[in-house]
Amino acid sequence: xxxxxxxxxxxxxxxxxxxxxxxxxxxxxxxxxxxxxxxxxxxxxxxxxxxxxxxxxxxxxxxxxxxxxxxxxxxxxxxxxxxxxxxxxxxxxxxxxxxxxxxxxxxxxxxxxxxxxxxxxxxxxxxxxxxxxxxxxxxxxxxxxxxxxxxxxxxxxxxxxxxxxxxxxxxxxxxxxxxxxxxxxxxxxxxxxxxxxxxxxxxxxxxxxxxxxxxxxxxxxxxxxxxxxxxxxxxxxxxxxxxxxxxxxxxxxxxxxxxxxxxxxxxxxxxx
Amino acid sequence: xxxxxxxxxxxxxxxxxxxxxxxxxxxxxxxxxxxxxxxxxxxxxxxxxxxxxxxxxxxxxxxxxxxxxxxxxxxxxxxxxxxxxxxxxxxxxxxxxxxxxxxxxxxxxxxxxxxxxxxxxxxxxxxxxxxxxxxxxxxxxxxxxxxxxxxxxxxxxxxxxxxxxxxxxxxxxxxxxxxxxxxxxxxxxxxxxxxxxxxxxxxxxxxxxxxxxxxxxxxxxxxxxxxxxxxxxxxxxxxxxxxxxxxxxxxxxxxxxxxxxxxxx
Numbered sequence: 001x002x003x004x005x006x007x008x009x010x011x012x013x014x015x016x017x018x019x020x021x022x023x024x025x026x027x028x029x030x031x032x033x034x035x036x037x038x039x040x041x042x043x044x045x046x047x048x049x050x051x052x053x054x055x056x057x058x059x060x061x062x063x064x065x066x067x068x069x070x071x072x073x074x075x076x077x078x079x080x081x082x083x084x085x086x087x088x089x090x091x092x093x094x095x096x097x098x099x100x101x102x103x104x105x106x107x108x109x110x111x112x113x114x115x116x117x118x119x120x121x122x123x124x125x126x127x128x129x130x131x132x133x134x135x136x137x138x139x140x141x142x143x144x145x146x147x148x149x150x151x152x153x154x155x156x157x158x159x160x161x162x163x164x165x166x167x168x169x170x171x172x173x174x175x176x177x178x179x180x181x182x183x184x185x186x187x188x189x190x191x192x193x194x195x196x197x198x199x200x201x202x203x204x205x206x207x208x209x210x211x212x213x214x215x216x217x218x219x220x221x222x223x224x225x226x227x228x229x230x231x232x233x234x235x236x237x238x239x240x241x242x243x244x245x246x247x248x249x250x251x252x253x254x255x256x257x258x259x260x261x262x263x264x265x266x267x268x269x270x271x272x
Numbered sequence: 273x274x275x276x277x278x279x280x281x282x283x284x285x286x287x288x289x290x291x292x293x294x295x296x297x298x299x300x301x302x303x304x305x306x307x308x309x310x311x312x313x314x315x316x317x318x319x320x321x322x323x324x325x326x327x328x329x330x331x332x333x334x335x336x337x338x339x340x341x342x343x344x345x346x347x348x349x350x351x352x353x354x355x356x357x358x359x360x361x362x363x364x365x366x367x368x369x370x371x372x373x374x375x376x377x378x379x380x381x382x383x384x385x386x387x388x389x390x391x392x393x394x395x396x397x398x399x400x401x402x403x404x405x406x407x408x409x410x411x412x413x414x415x416x417x418x419x420x421x422x423x424x425x426x427x428x429x430x431x432x433x434x435x436x437x438x439x440x441x442x443x444x445x446x447x448x449x450x451x452x453x454x455x456x457x458x459x460x461x462x463x464x465x466x467x468x469x470x471x472x473x474x475x476x477x478x479x480x481x482x483x484x485x486x487x488x489x490x491x492x493x494x495x496x497x498x499x500x501x502x503x504x505x506x507x508x509x510x511x512x513x514x515x516x517x518x519x520x521x522x523x524x525x526x527x528x529x530x531x532x533x534x535x536x537x
Contacts, residue, residue, distance in 0.1 A: 028445075035448030043455040050465040057469055058318035061311075180293040187300035195307045202314040 014110045015086075018118035026122060033124075040127035044081075047197055048073055048135055062201035068229055069199060070139030075153075075221035076196040077132025079160025080189065085125040087117045087165045090172045091186070094179035103269050113169070113260065149228045152243065156224035159245035163220050164189060166252035173263035192217040201234045208235055219248035275372060276380035283351065283384030294392045297342065301397045305338040309405055323468030329495050330466070332408040335401030336491045337463050342389040343422065344429045344486045346461050348454045351381040352430065352437035356450075359440040365532055375521055379430055386426040410494050417503055418494040424510045425485045431517030432457070432482065438521070441528040461486035482517065485510035 026033050051073065055066045064072075093116060096102040105115045143149065171185035192215070200208045200222050211218040219241075226233055227242035288294075309331050316327040325333065341347065355378055358364040367374050401407060410418065436453045440446040458464055460483035467478045467488045478484060489506045492498040498506050 029443060029448070031443050032445040032448030035452050039448070039452040039455045043451070043458065046455070046459050046464045049459070053465055053469055053471065054315055056471055057322040058315055060318065062314045178292050180290050181296040183293065183296035183300040187296075187303040191300065191303035191307060194304060198307075198311050198314075203310045207310070 011111050011114045015114050015118045018110075018115065019121035022118070022121040023123050026124075036122075036124045037127070040124045041131040044077070044128040045131045047194070048131075051197070062199040063234065064199040064201065067139050067142040068225075068231075069197075070135050071143065071229060072199060072221050072225050073197045074132050074134075074136025074139055075156055075160060075225060076193055078129055078136060078157055079220050080164045080193040081125070081128035081132055082157075082161035083164035083168055083189075085129060087113075087168050088125060089117050089120050090169050091182050092116075092120065093172045094175035094182055097175065097179045097267070100269065102267070112264065117169075143228060144230065152224050152227050155243075155246055156221060156228075159224075159249040160220040162249040163216065163245075163252045164193070166249070166256035167192065167217075170252070170256035170259045173259040176263035176267050188215065192220070196221050205235055208237075212237070212241065216248040216252065219245040276376055279377055279380040280384030280387070283381040284388045287385050287388040288392075298393055298396045301338040301341060301393065302400050305334050305397055305401055306404070308334045308338075309401070323466055324497070325466065325468060325495075328406055328408045329497075331401070331405045332495060333466050333491050335398045335405075335407065336494060337487050338401070339394040339398045340422075340425070340487055340490065341463065342393040343386050344425045344461070345382075345386070345389075345433065346429070346454075346457050346463055346486055348433055348436070348450050348457075350385050350430065350433060351378040352433040354378075354381070355434070356437035356440045356446045359437070359446075360444060368529055368532060374525060375434075375518065378434065379427070382430045383423065383426060386422075390422065408495055411496050413499070414494055414496040418490050421485065421490045421493055421507065421510070424507065424514060425490060427514045428482050428485050428510060428517060429457070431514065431521050434521050435517070435524065438524045438528055441531050457483050457486065460484065462488035462491070466491070480509065482510075482513035485513065 026036075048070070051061075051066065051069060054061065061069060090113070093102070096105070096116065096119070102112075102116075105112055105119075108115065140153075167189050168185065171188050172182070174181050174184055192211075195203070195211065196217055200211065200218060203211075208218065211222075223242045224245050227239075233239065233241070312330040312334060313327060316322055316325070316330050320326065322330075342349075355364065355367075355374075358367060367377070370377075432453060433450075436449040437446055439449045443449070460467075460478050460481050462478075462484065463486070467475055467484060470478055479488070485506075489498070489510060493503060493506070
């Protein structure tokens, strides 16, 4: 039992050590750090400012009000924010392959994924979590809460973070094969985040089905939010989907683990 | 002049080397374009005259915006990033004793980069968008004015990015100023949302800032929302900003030159 605990805890401790190292490094340039600390939440907040401005031009968007969309926006933002904070640096994998740093990492007694994710850790990525969390908290004041809805919200945030984390890592594995395709992953992760900032009713039903059954990004916020906001599924899809986010997260993590394993196994050093 | 053409051509070829990055980036731009098109379709269904655009104008705007992200380097990047790295490493000393203008050298390199990005990451998402959605067909004069506005947009953007990069002479690390600039550019270029949708006061401010020349002005020329004298005024404002900002770059460079200490070697 103690053995198992150590096996789970050790990578976390390692991650913390490397992360602290990088945080100290960024504090070497305090002026730059504080400018980043200001601009990061402002930049991630722009999407919400855009939504507010849109609502100056229209009364509803896809049949949803600003507070309801705020709930969707906040939930997906917290999800991608947490995932980005912890594993987002995996998007830099191609760079590590190209420069040969990945080879160095493979010789060190810390799990490779931990090293890759903690490399260049930047606390400013917390900005998106805080900013999205603030919008979510505001939107939550308009929700008619019940214990089941609180539980669903909690499961939604955890599952959302895990789904986005799986996407970050899984899509980055492509870079084991082609090192300069970091942006493909961005299309899925940040693209998925942007898509779920809006009610899915703005999309054709085929897109919604694809985001449910092919690339399960809709589980990040849409289905649980329908339950919390007390809305029927506008597309008439079964209501059990509204509680299936944890299941979607497990499936994503499984696929991601497979991708990472086959990527590492396939990897051959550039020799540089 | 021939030197700067060579610099621009070299920069063009440098970016053209990374075909995988181009394809991947185009994919990402197209995904965002698709999402925004569905969102804007819903917005203009709810208010068919929002911002004086119709739905075809709005969808065209989406693809112009996605196409121009890399051309105008709205998020940052391009040759000023190279300079910032050289300032940090000290290699900038070599730039200073070359018998050419640093400003013109880096501007030429950035124009070469922009030309490559226009032909790759500008054209491809736009063509894909035009195949998938009913877009506005530009008049010949609208299309011509649009193309004329692009170099101006790149120059304004270059000057702003260079100013951020030059801060490295004092701060060593330019990521802070760069990301502040990226935030302002993202919002006031009209990439986040067309400036025409902004509430009155904010819109009036946004339309005189330098960033409006990044997306809003080219798009309005393409859509023939700005014609005749209105178009001339748009060009005049952008050109004035370009001149002021380039002069500022030159002034900062002169001051920075005095800070450079070459430590032998």
